[in-house]
Amino acid sequence: MREHARVTREELKHSAAVTVAVLLAVGLLAAWSVLIPGVDAWENIVVAVIGSLRLTGPVAAAFGAWVAIRKRRALRGRSVSAWRALKVPLGIVVVVVGSFAATVLVLAVKTVLTEQAGRLSLAGLGMGMAGLALYAVIGWVLGWLLPYSATPPLAGLACYGAFTWLSEAGGWTDQLTPGTGEPYDLFQGLDGAAFVDQTLWLLGVTAALLLFWAAAVTRQALVLALALLAVLAAGTGVARLLTERKVAVAQPIVYTCQQWPITVCVHPGMRGGLTELAAAFTKIASRLSGTPAAFTRVEQRPLDSELRASGGVVPIHVEDLSAGFAEEAAGEFVESLAARCPTAAGAGYRDIVVAWLRGEPLPSGPLPEHQYAAAWFSGISEQQRREWLRMFWGDFRSCRLSSRHFGGGTMRAAGPAPAYPVNPSTQISPRGSHGGHDRG
Numbered sequence: 263m264r265e266h267a268r269v270t271r272e273e274l275k276h277s278a279a280v281t282v283a284v285l286l287a288v289g290l291l292a293a294w295s296v297l298i299p300g301v302d303a304w305e306n307i308v309v310a311v312i313g314s315l316r317l318t319g320p321v322a323a324a325f326g327a328w329v330a331i332r333k334r335r336a337l338r339g340r341s342v343s344a345w346r347a348l349k350v351p352l353g354i355v356v357v358v359v360g361s362f363a364a365t366v367l368v369l370a371v372k373t374v375l376t377e378q379a380g381r382l383s384l385a386g387l388g389m390g391m392a393g394l395a396l397y398a399v400i401g402w403v404l405g406w407l408l409p410y411s412a413t414p415p416l417a418g419l420a421c422y423g424a425f426t427w428l429s430e431a432g433g434w435t436d437q438l439t440p441g442t443g444e445p446y447d448l449f450q451g452l453d454g455a456a457f458v459d460q461t462l463w464l465l466g467v468t469a470a471l472l473l474f475w476a477a478a479v480t481r482q483a484l485v486l487a488l489a490l491l492a493v494l495a496a497g498t499g500v501a502r503l504l505t506e507r508k509v510a511v512a513q514p515i516v517y518t519c520q521q522w523p524i525t526v527c528v529h530p531g532m533r534g535g536l537t538e539l540a541a542a543f544t545k546i547a548s549r550l551s552g553t554p555a556a557f558t559r560v561e562q563r564p565l566d567s568e569l570r571a572s573g574g575v576v577p578i579h580v581e582d583l584s585a586g587f588a589e590e591a592a593g594e595f596v597e598s599l600a601a602r603c604p605t606a607a608g609a610g611y612r613d614i615v616v617a618w619l620r621g622e623p624l625p626s627g628p629l630p631e632h633q634y635a636a637a638w639f640s641g642i643s644e645q646q647r648r649e650w651l652r653m654f655w656g657d658f659r660s661c662r663l664s665s666r667h668f669g670g671g672t673m674r675a676a677g678p679a680p681a682y683p684v685n686p687s688t689q690i691s692p693r694g695s696h697g698g699h700d701r702g
Contacts, residue, residue: 278357281325285318285361286368292317293369300583301448303379303531307369308386309446314365315393319425319440322358322394323401324418329354330405331413344485347476351402355395355468362394379448379530385457386442392464393440397421399468403475437503440464448529449515449564459502466496517561528562532580538588543576546592549619552652555599569598589620596620603661607631611663614639618647635668 289311296313298306333350366387404417429439440460442452473489476482517527520536523544528535543560550556556574563569563577571577578591596619603609610627614636617624624636639647650667657663 277325277329278353281321281357282361282364285321285358286364288321289314289318289361289365290368293365298446298448298582300534300587301531302534303448303529304382305380305446305448305452306531307366308383308390308452309442311362311366311369312386312390312393312440312442315390315397315440316422316426316429318358318361318365319394319397320418320422322354322398323404323421324414325358326351326354326398326401327405327414327417330402331409331411334406334409342480344476344480344482347479348472351399351472351475354398354402358394358398359391362391380451383452383454383457385454385461386452389440389457389461389464392461392468396440396464396468396471397425399472403471406475406479434504438463438500447565448531456503459499461499463496463499463503466492466494466499470496524557525559527560528580532562532583535580535583535587539578539580539591542588542592543595545621546596546619549648549651550599551648553655555655569594571595571598593620600659601661608661608663611635611665611667612658612661614668615651615658615663631665635665638669 292314293310296310298309329350370382400421401414401417404420405413425439428435429441430436437456437460469492470489473485473492477486477489515529518530518533518536519525519527520540524540524547526536526540526543528539539560547557555571557571557576559575561575561577562580565579565581567577567579569577569579576595578595580587580591596616599619600612600616603612606628610625610629610632613625613627614632618639624640626633626636642650651658654663654667657667
């Protein structure tokens with residue numbers, strides 16, 4: 263019997279070291295995939311390590327099931343005290359929680375060396391540890407009840423499937439799983455009170471599972487009573503989660519800004535994107551100068567806020583700093599300047615102006631008139647295009663552009679072309695039959 267017990271302890275020590283290494287590797291990979299690209303904020307770290315539980319949790323469950331099978335075979339039906347019964351599963355919880363702490367530490371190394379926005383949410387980290395402990399205990403109980411070699415991988419797969427279903431089912435069930443909700447908005451911050459309630463629920467259900475198992479193994483009334491108290495704690499956590507409707511309130515943010523050539527302001531955690539945003543919006547600002555849409559300031563806003571430019575300020579949404587984020591924000595703003603045209607003819611002329619504002623090659627369009635208009639527009643200077651936009655801003659906004667606004671197009675017979683704000687002594691003619699590139 264002692265030999266069996268000694269082998270189990272040795273296996274536990276060896277497997278614990280291997281599990282910590284595996285959980286650390288999986289946790290770092292999973293957390294890295296959850297990190298919001300380019301964001302330097304403590305909240306980003308917390309959200310990432312909590313998000314890593316979707317993969318590290320099943321690994322912890324498989325580890326718990328494997329140790330439970332080994333322990334049950336070593337005991338061979340012998341009676342044990344409550345402490346001896348709980349000692350090994352509690353050791354498993356310490357191992358997996360330690361791996362979670364190691365993951366946080368590794369991710370925080372770079373964070374500590376650089377200036378970070380926000381603050382570290384200890385309540386969020388506590389909730390993540392409680393969630394990982396629940397995975398491990400579920401695996402332990404499954405391994406004890408089903409002592410087969412296939413149980414550990416099946417326990418991991420079952421946990422992955424069950425927790426994924428709960429988190430994606432919508433409604434109140436996603437609050438029962440360790441998570442922060444998606445999409446995460448830096449402006450919103452992390453709700454510490456919600457994390458506390460989730461932690462209470464997760465710890466309560468973890469303790470209840472473990473104590474009910476221990477009561478069944480030891481047949482001790484005191485352990486059963488403690489299990490019932492754990493159920494009460496879990497119920498309290500669930501009640502608080504479901505009844506206390508927490509209203510998300512945007513946190514007061516002191517923007518980080520770049521003042522030249524235009525003012526661009528973002529969340530401090532996204533200050534790395536200032537240069538690209540300024541480059542993307544400066545040319546647009548120069549082209550809109552003198553129009554009702556002229557602006558001198560660009561300001562990042564929460565993801566759920568309505569974007570409506572006013573007073574020379576352009577609000578934008580920036581989810582992350584992945585490749586093309588500045589062009590995406592600039593494109594969203596330019597598209598909002600004029601309504602979508604209901605006809606193909608009107609849409610073709612609108613697309614020419616939008617492409618110029620975005621700094622893209624002018625589209626030729628589906629109709630011959632569009633091809634002529636693009637060629638005509640590419641044949642005038644940048645200054646002339648700006649004067650043209652100031653004169654015909656209302657027509658552009660209301661989708662009333664036509665061939666008559668672009669030198670008459672192929673429909674000059676319909677009447678005289680209007681006067682354009684160009685040098686009267688200069689004869690403007692298209693360079694070709696297709697659109698060219700912006701020379702500005």
